[in-house]
Amino acid sequence: MTWLITGGAGYIGAHVVRAMTEAGERVVVYDDLSTGVAERVPEGVPLVVGSTLDGERVAGALAAHTVTGVVHLAAKKQVGESVERPLHYYRENVEGLRVLLDAVTAAGVPSFVFSSSAAVYGMPDVDLVTEETPCEPMSPYGETKLAGEWLVRATGRATGLSTACLRYFNVAGAATPELADTGVYNLIPMIFERLTQDTPPRIFGDDYPTPDGTCVRDYIHVVDLAEAHVATARALRTSPGQDLTLNIGRGEGVSVREMLDLINAITGYDLPPTITPRRPGDPPRVVASADRITTHLDWKPRHDVQDMITSAWEGWVRLHPEAARS
Known part of the structure; x- marks a missing residue:
């Protein structure tokens, strides 16, 4: 099976490419390199430079590489x-997905994994967000991800395409510094940027109804997230006809203040927020x-969160050597 990974030269995409290839899957990267970095694509993995809005380019890549599954991460x-550019976001994220799905179904590709987001939920008033929690996105970005889910599921129902929508929570960390x-x-x-500039990090509000007054979020290591894509891709391949919607998180909350304390301890900085x-x-x-x-x-x-911070800091120091503390 050959998987086309759109956005495979981006931060998350590059990790998915790495996890898929290490799992023995054949991979092709499709990326317009607007934010992706070609050097992230491993040697031996084909890179097709193009936009998902270019239907002919997409169709050509699917045919040339005999693609049998797509993992769609490319998005703004x-x-x-x-909020400032809603038309741009709907064009890139929704119309780009529609063009891609059109090419996928025309080519008879059987499996499709869609990169969604916890932003589809908006402000859920629950302790734990399940996949049944009502979706009330609060930004055009979140709206485009929810509309993307609708489009993916509708296409699956109409054509028999096996689909999965993965709702990422807060992604952090790195497999390797590069x-x-x-x-x-x-x-x-x-926070890294402000510490490096010897500027106090900011906490936006400390009067929330949480244990320490700051916002609580669920953080997932990008390596774990990438491995979730491998598991999802294999599930679609072994059990065709599926329509999955899955949260990708750890189920553990970390407050902003707790995160700051951990970052200070790991980086050697000690700037009060x-x-x-x-x-x-x-x-x-x-x-x-x-x-x-x-x-x-x-x-x-x-x-865990300490792994996320440590690996992210190693990558930050690689790009900003002046940030390292002896």
């Missing part, structure tokens, strides 16, 4: 930017129930 993913996240959009790299007002739309607690994926698939997370 900055929540704030999506695969670390180079963006500064998530909590851990945002600055408390600023809450950001609009930040829910107090978003923690996954991971029961469904651990029950249905041969997968469970193996890495």
Whole structure:
């Protein structure tokens, strides 16, 4: 079986490529390199440079490499930017997916794994978010991911395509320093950046109804996330006709203040945070129930938050040697 991985030169995509190839799967990367890095693609893995909006390019890649499954990660993913540029996000994330699915079904590809997000849930008022928790996204980004799920499932029902929608929670860490996240959009790299500049990290609100007053989130190591893709891909291959929707998280909450304390301990920095007002739309607690994926698939997370921070810091120091503390 050959898997086309869209966005396979990105941070998460490169880890999925690595996990799939190490599991013995044949892989082809399809990436427009707008944020991806070609050097992340392993030697011997074909790289097709193109947009998912280019139906002819997609169809050509599917045919040339005899693709029998697709893992679709390519998407725009900055929540704030999506508020400022909703049309751009709907075009890239929804129309790009529609074009891709059109090519996939025309080629008779039997399996499709869609990269979704916990952003589809919005502000759930529950201790643990299950796959049945109502979806009420609060940003155009979250809306595009939910619309993408609808499109994937509808296509599966109409054509017999085996599908899986994977709802990622907060992804962190790296398999190796060279695969670390180079963006500064998530909590851990945002804190790293401020520490490196000897600037106090920020906590957006410390008056939430949580044990220490700061927001609580569920963090998943990118290596565990990538291995969940391998387990999902194999499940679709061995049991055709499936329609899976799965949370990918650890089922454990970590507060922002706890995360800061761990980062200070691991990096050697000790800068007290600055408390600023809450950001609009930040829910107090978003923690996954991971029961469904651990029950249905041969997968469970193996890495803890300390592993995530340590591996992410090694990648950060590789790019910013001045950040290292002796």
